[in-house]
Amino acid sequence: MSQLFVPRKVARPGPAKPSAPRATLSVAPAAAPVQTSAAQAAKPPSDTDDYPLLLALSLSEYRLWINPELRMDIERCTRVRANDNFFPLSYILSPPSPLSSADVPEAVIAKALRTTATELVDLRMTIPSAEHKRDAGSFEIRPKFWGAADADKGCAKTRKDWDARTAYVENLPTQCNSLAATCRFLLGLLPHATSSKVTLDDYTRIQNIVSPEAEDGDAPRKLSGFALITFKTVEDLETLVAGWPWARRRETEGGHGDNSKDDATRFGFRACSKVQWDELNAEYLAYRARLLREQVATRDAEQPVQNNAASAAERLRTVPAPTEARPNYPPNCLVFVRNLDVGTNKTALRTLFGTALGLEGKAIDDAIDYVDYTKGVDSCHLRLTSTTHATALVAYFTDGPEAQGKAKAELVTGTREAVYWERVPERVRVQAVKRALVIGEEEEPEQDGGTGMGRERKRRKRR
16 A cells, blocks of 8 residues: 655654554453442443444445445446545445444544554545545545455345345344444354454444334434344344344343343343244234224124114214204295385385384384385385294284285295395394394293283184
């Protein structure tokens, strides 16, 4: 690798710093117990140790297979001989790339990779070129695990192949709240070819970690105790499922160490293949649908027996009240009178109709709302304030002293009544309705124990 160009201000001599230890994926043995307080407890791995794992997940075979745009951009850069297989680090810093979950500047990630992941990736600083379609950033990388002899050995090429390498895991320990922590935990459950040296295969054994809810989405969701894990080989999948079977009994004792297996035992970790998980999902959905159908059928069968009388009463209560069904005009308060003297007028007609009702003075105005008459015509419409007055007026001209006269009166109802009131302004209709309601309330006591005029009219009608 050629020596990198370093700006002069950055290259000034300074005190030598001890080299940082390389990242390790092997599980360290549990240390002897030390009497410490909760505040002095051992700290979890730093974010710097997470970046190599996130980088490997971001450039896994599965990630390149599911994201053709990323694969084509990388191939466009690596095909250029002068680039020496380097491509911009910024290509994997945007969602849904796992490395984007770090949510830190590019320079911070580059510094961490340079100090902790030299066995995983080559990194160099560069000046962005206008040829790049994306924002190229200031750093380029060259993954070393892509150049391994068996890098593509056993890799899947189709959706069916990847599903055959995917497991569903549940009851993840509480510390597995990030992609890197979950990856580190799962690698601790898998057998290692060597326990003292980290190989490139260790970084690529896990190809993808995703929440089932975000499997088809763009943005990775936070893990909540369960996840879908895609492995590079079927052997690793079978090892995990066999070691932590789905139907295993949860152990409440033992497992008090600090390694992955102790945590898995303590939290009841279990796994199954995605094929089995899909079958369990289909079985659950069918079971839920059957329960819903049975619940509806039971409710429909019990309702007529238990609530027969209650249902009838409920139906009566749900029938709209008569007042709600009334039209926007006072019904049965309109009378049509014909065969009138063509030389009459509204004042004379009001007096005539008041006499027919046995009223005089202000009482006439309380009974007759409006005389709808046009001079020179031998008929008119008479709006009364109540049904009682309208019925009495019709009876007067039909069975009363004026029954043999020329004038005839009839109660207007139905369609004719509705058509007439449609031509009346809305403001006038509203006032007529309010007045009819007031008169109706005042007439109720009279009908029960008043002057008995209603009974007298009935007796007169029988004569």
